[in-house]
Amino acid sequence: MYDQPLPAVSFQAVTKRYGPVTAVDKVSLDIAQGEFFALLGSSGSGKTTLLTLLAGFDKPSEGQVMMSGVSVSDVPPHKRQIGVVFQNYALFPHLTAAENVAYPLKMRGVARSERDQRVRAALGLVNLSDRLDAYPIQLSGGQQQRVALARALVFSPAILLMDEPLGALDRRLRDQMQQELKRIQRELGITVIYVTHDQSEAMAMADRIGIMSDGRLLQVADPQTIYAAPTSHFVARFIGECSILCVKSTEGGWDYDIAGARQALSSPAVGPIDIVVRPENVSLRSPAKEPIEKAFSVPATIQEVIYLGAGWRVALKLSDGQSLLANVMRGDDLAGNLAPGAQVIAQWQPTSVAVLPAEG
Ligand code: ADP
Ligand code: MG
Numbered sequence: 001m002y003d004q005p006l007p008a009v010s011f012q013a014v015t016k017r018y019g020p021v022t023a024v025d026k027v028s029l030d031i032a033q034g035e036f037f038a039l040l041g042s043s044g045s046g047k048t049t050l051l052t053l054l055a056g057f058d059k060p061s062e063g064q065v066m067m068s069g070v071s072v073s074d075v076p077p078h079k080r081q082i083g084v085v086f087q088n089y090a091l092f093p094h095l096t097a098a099e100n101v102a103y104p105l106k107m108r109g110v111a112r113s114e115r116d117q118r119v120r121a122a123l124g125l126v127n128l129s130d131r132l133d134a135y136p137i138q139l140s141g142g143q144q145q146r147v148a149l150a151r152a153l154v155f156s157p158a159i160l161l162m163d164e165p166l167g168a169l170d171r172r173l174r175d176q177m178q179q180e181l182k183r184i185q186r187e188l189g190i191t192v193i194y195v196t197h198d199q200s201e202a203m204a205m206a207d208r209i210g211i212m213s214d215g216r217l218l219q220v221a222d223p224q225t226i227y228a229a230p231t232s233h234f235v236a237r238f239i240g241e242c243s244i245l246c247v248k249s250t251e252g253g254w255d256y257d258i259a260g261a262r263q264a265l266s267s268p269a270v271g272p273i274d275i276v277v278r279p280e281n282v283s284l285r286s287p288a289k290e291p292i293e294k295a296f297s298v299p300a301t302i303q304e305v306i307y308l309g310a311g312w313r314v315a316l317k318l319s320d321g322q323s324l325l326a327n328v329m330r331g332d333d334l335a336g337n338l339a340p341g342a343q344v345i346a347q348w349q350p351t352s353v354a355v356l357p358a359e360g
Helices: 047-055 097-107 112-125 141-153 171-188 199-205 223-228 233-238
Strands: 009-018 021-031 036-040 062-067 082-086 159-163 191-196 208-213 216-221 243-246 248-250 255-258 261-264 273-277 283-285 296-307 311-318 323-329 343-348 354-357
Touching (some): 009 047, 036 199, 047 191, 141 171, 171 199, 199 223, 208 223, 261 296, 311 343
Parallel strands (some): 036 208, 082 159, 159 191
Antiparallel strands (some): 009 062, 243 273, 255 261
16 A cells, blocks of 8 residues: 555545536546546536646635645646646647747746757657747647647646547547557656547547546546446446346346346346446347347347448337347348347347446
């Protein structure tokens, strides 16, 4: 325990209210040194407010923000060693790329010769060594965002905050910048807190993801765990596609029952439960075929078939009226043979579902 490094950032029961609105609601969260942490949530969930409190542009109504174990309540923004990149790059239009990047060094009173050297290094890091003298208007959106990144990194901050930084870029450029941001983060070993409402972006980049809704931090975990083991209906629905089935647990909680088919649970359920089933974990077979070993099987009727290129998305209805999604790939049992109205058996491995306490 004692040689554990202190978290780079620690939010301790942080609440921020704006009048009647609770923008951030009792958030407690530790972020490790060198971690790439994504804050994911829809618009208005409190992501930007949380960054604002860390950057020091505003103060919490309650709770504490710590950096490396020290409270930063009385530390002004420019002394917090935090670089910030926003979606709107906010470059100075009348300054060149190099002058924009030099700005935070000037503010910190860094001498000219050192400034030049650090500006070159920072613009080199973002692959813009050949555009030192360009004005923002002469640069593409992606290049402007690189300048903003270089400006945020030039004073060697301990932490880099990015708020929807790629939101204004088109898909291809976003993918490319995602890779590059990961490279830069690895090269510098810097702690990154990255705000996005795009789940695939969070999944692709982050060591851990924190899901926010209504100012609350609902779940914090690595991408695989968030996807495979959501702890709430909100998180299950927010990340990827899924069916949430209302099931009856039986036999003291050791089994569940869906539309008359029964399946054992690996540990007994306490109280009413729902299960989360991802469509890629559901396969279909004709009722005439043998069941797959250990799989849970339930009869279903095909409602709708959507062609996705790589396969088909099939909407099904169970005999108790519940809906279920399945992905069928080329080469699968019923591929090319899916028709609305057809009776099939839907099946999945019991270990592929997540169990949630039933809602409401
Ligand atoms: P996100 O970045 O996830 O979209 P925000 O942190 O910007 O969410 O906002 C969270 C909530 O706080 C929203 O309801 C927003 O309207 C409110 N809010 C944010 N900043 C202010 C402010 N300065 N004054 C009043 N309300 C604010
Ligand atoms: Mg925001």
